[in-house]
Amino acid sequence: MTAQNRLEQLREKFGAAIRRTDFPADNRLFVHIAPAAVKGICQYLFKDLGARYVISIGTDDRPYSGNFLVAHTFAFDADHLLCSVLVELPADKPSLESISEVVPAASWAEREMQDLVGIEPVGHKYLKRLVLPDGWPQGLHPLRKDARWDDVPTGYSDDRELTFDDPPEGCMVVPFGPFHPTLDEPAHFRLYVEGEMVRGCEYRGFMAHRGIEKLAESVMSYNDIPMLAERICGICGCVHSVAYTQAVESAAALKPPPRAEFIRTIMLEIERLHSHLLWTGLACHILGFDTLFMQSFRIREPIMWIAEKITGNRKTYALCQIGGVRWDFTPELKVELRQTLDKLEAEWRPIVNAVSGDTNIQKRTRGVGVADKKLVKSVGLVGPVARAAGVDMDCRRDHPYAAYDRVDFNVITQNDGDVWSRLLVRLQEVFESIRIIRQCLDKMPDGPLQLEIKDELPIGRIGLSSIEAPRGESHHFVITGENNRPRRWRVRAPTYQNLQGVPMMIKDQQIADMTISLGSIDPCFSCTDRMETIDLRSGAAKVWSQEELLKLAQARNRS
């Protein structure tokens, strides 16, 4: 169905509530609606039309239109369509009916909206703080335009301890994190444990906020932000950088030259290769199988080397700018990349065969951390977690970007939805990535790397971009703005949705399965925690007081 058909379906039912529509391209649909109809329309999209929930964004649009703006974004994967439902809210009363009752996947996004922009989701069942620490003063919303990016508010106390819910009766609390050997980054799960069984958990994360979005929309420019976006994550940085660039390009209706698109595709797949190999290693380490952990990392290493040869860096590629890429492939590099891929394929196949037949690993992963199709739909799980549950979904095919529409590959799915299925999906996806890169090398046309952009980018346009990161769909939302920078940039990493499913996956399982269940979504807390300004809760506090650190940081910022 086309965007036009989908719009007609909406018109038929909610004609009166639709104020304005906009479809800038075949694969994008923006519907501006009256606030009162938001829950009904979202329910219709999500439940009746079978759309997949992507993300909700709240933004302070007061300086430009005098209103607050909320966008609920849904995806029609089979139609290759991203659809945003936009609502304008009056400046004096920014509140909107919550949709999380009908779309459970929206729960976090709405809590975040309340924390950062101060848009109240009326009727949300669990409005505890998500992003802001408990010591942050009430009524101060950092993503509002009148909040300065470098301000530490008066009355902020960063030693205030987090408040937690009461555990259910008869359960012991096992704190998992903020620091734990299998968590590479801080995040806190309070597990409610009965004997060895996990009965529930509460998640408090967002402990390493870096204020990336605020920084971007306050002080950086369009072409700086890809570098910043890349630093959101140490594993899938290139994904964020490409996703942001594509979101801006989609807003400004720019199309990079074909050679640039192929180069982006290759680098994204190289990133997937190293990420999947890294994950396989870490998962084995979590299971206590260190031999495979070491072998995975050994096989992975040449990928890092070839990435360094192409871009100058093992990991942070600095690849994208608006309308193109910065690195080219020489013929020698192409030959070397092919050799690396051949070696990788030859070394990876025996590993896949060994793992696929290993009963020992199956014992620890089969039936563990199960997320079925129903959970995938309701919480909006993405990537290998969704594909392992038999949900045939892959942004590379469903929302083609870069050069993915010109290469041939399979979307790997499994049916059990457990950790074992996720393992199999990732093991096989490595071969698909190798196939994609080889095709790209064959088909890459000659030509420029960069589109010539003569005019200023248009202002106030919305751009969406979904990219299949190694961990699932990474979605970026951009509203273009003045001063050569976006007004609003919202990053939704795959872990943002996948983490919301973890409490359901680990319920009524052994505590020993907690680490691998969490590990199986390949959680990336830095992606999830990307926003906000404060975190000084570091171990260094013994040497430096937090105030001293703060002063030091501020002095450096201003110099």
Add this chain to the structure above:
Amino acid sequence: MNRAMAWTILSGALNVAAVLLLAPLFQGILRKITARIQSRQGPPVWQPYFDLLKLLGKEDIESGETPAMQRFAAYLSLATVLTLACLVPMGVAAPMNGAGDVILLIYLLTLSGICTLLAGLAAGSTYSLLGISREMMSMISLEPLLVVVLITGALHVHSLRLDSVLNGSLYSGGGIPWSGLVLLGVMLAAFQAFVQRVPFDISEAETELMEGPLVEYSGPKLALFKYAHMVKLIIYSALFASLFMPWGSHLEFPMGWLLFWMKVLGLVLLVTLVAATHARYRIDQAIRYFASLLVVAAIGLVLASYGY
């Protein structure tokens, strides 16, 4: 003081010195081979000595809830395994042969598990409590296996004396030693669990429980525990060698002694290989595994009581 007594003291000291000196070396070999299997360079085989020295030289921080008990557990742990070293023949006859029998041996082996329990209790953290609950569960299901093996040996030789039982007694039934072979299989299958290595390092499970009972230990006391852990590998290997691989134990001092340590090295290599090719089991899976082994062991005991 007669000659026998002097020999007892001397061989006891020899055993204790040997395990203390060689345990880190075997650990080093284990680490080196593991590294090779994993395509790594690996640390030098002397590394465990340096590790222990380093830990022994560190500041002694007592961060648990009951430091006195923590201290006691650490000392007791090493003391227990060293006492065991005097009871188990290691290429020379069991030095303190007359001082105890196999029942004492069983108690001492249990005691070294109790030390872990005490350590975990003293630390008082949630993870250490989870660790000791796992430790206890596996101890309760593992200990009977060893008891069955020792009792079978005792049945065959009609004695509980250490030097009789710990000298290939399992094969001394009439004709083909069926019970001995059954129990050999059982012990081989459970050996990894007795020495607490992957896939049965469940109670410490670094990636799940952050070393479990040892979570609050650091510095010298951690060194004592680590040392005890390394020595344990030797003690169990020695027990296994004496029970199931008695060949050559009657040889004169240097030869028999060397042969014994070769056997231990063989067992350490076996442990290394198994550890490098397995993922950790969950506690419920492990217990089920031990339970099935116990059933097989019981069959062995029945066979032994009928003289097979």
